[in-house]
Amino acid sequence: MDARSPLSPRASAFSIASLVAAEAVERTARLGPRSSDQAKLRRLLGSPAGMHFSTVTRDMEATSAAAEPEGPGASCAAAAKAPVKKNAKVASVSVQLEMKALWDEFNQLGTEMIVTKAGRRMFPTFQVKLFGMDPMADYMLLMDFVPVDDKRYRYAFHSSSWLVAGKADPATPGRVHYHPDSPAKGAQWMKQIVSFDKLKLTNNLLDDNGHIILNSMHRYQPRFHVVYVDPRKDSEKYAEENFKTFVFEETRFTAVTAYQNHRITQLKIASNPFAKGFRDCDPEDWPRNHRPGALPLMSAFARSRNPVASPTQPNGAEKVGPEVPFCSHHLSPGI
Secondary structure, eight states, rough: OOOOOOOOHHHHHHHHHHHHHHHHHHHHHHHHTTHHHHHHHHHOOOOTTTOOOOOOOOOHHHHHHHHSSTTTTHHHHHHHHHOOOHHHHTOOOOETTHHHHHHHHHHHHOOEEEEEEEEOOOOSEEEEEOOOOOTTSEEEEEEEEEESSEEEEETTTTTTTTEEEEEEEEEEEBOOOOOOOOOEHHHHHHOOEETTTTEEOOOTTTSSSOOOOOTTTTTEEEEEEEOHHHSTTGGGGGGSEEEEEOGGGOOOOOEEOOSSSHHHHHHHHHHHHGHHHTTSSSGGGGOOHHHHHBBOOOHHHHHHOOOOTTTTSOOOOOOOOOOOOGGGSOOOOOO
16 A cells, blocks of 8 residues: 555655654764765765754644645645656565454554553554565665544543544654664565564653654554665755655554553454463453453454464564553563
8 A cells, every 4th residue: 555645634744754864864873984884874865954863843744734735726736746756666666564454453443552651562563565676775664653633532431432532732753763674675675574563652752762752542643664775975866756655544543551442452462472471361350341251352363363373473572561450460571
């Protein structure tokens, strides 16, 4: 699925080129003067001076949105602007979302992702299979998260549904998460499933660990970006041509500090291999609405999976951490 997403205009205007440019500054510095990747990263995109390495505020989004024409003549102006022709190195790239059946199952219930001050990994983990890359070209893979809308939500337990609670809270700092293997050859990316199992979500606005900062009780859309590392010295001129964005609507979620929908809790326990301690509990230790019989514990998909043997399940997947005190002694401290 390509980047045509029903996001808000502000979210759609969010510039991935600006994000990558800001990240490139710190990554280049961290690699050190002896690294062969230093020059590649410096040339990847223009890097505005004075930006924090992984913090690109929504001011950029506002600036980018302001540059877009609005009003009655906007469509004509937009039509007159020729679409950016993508570099051949990324134009043919396609992406397949792994564990799509599980994502669909969560999406039907209304996916929730835990955010904590220390940072919490996603489950399901975002994993993809890549096709169409130049095997010998260098690529960087990254993700960012954009608001689905400008609303804040609350969960109505009597109706088991999410309701709009008001306008969104002030925007959090926009960040991107680079896959730790970036940059790498296309051949390396395509030979195996790419997992973003190190990505963590936080609600700590002062986080200095590079985690993705989100507002609790807000809805977000993950976006996946493939960036071609252009070896040309003036590669910043071609920034918009050298990346391709993919959006999978089934990966949308609501950020929460504790699971609201108990069906989501059940599905996470049933399908997350690191939640084995919860499944091993005596059913009498379960909260009443989590006991087998109250609701189907495991979906058809979860029942058919072997979490230990599944090749698509990363070793680093997150332990389920619902905010309920049942059988927590079976699990090591959360990650």
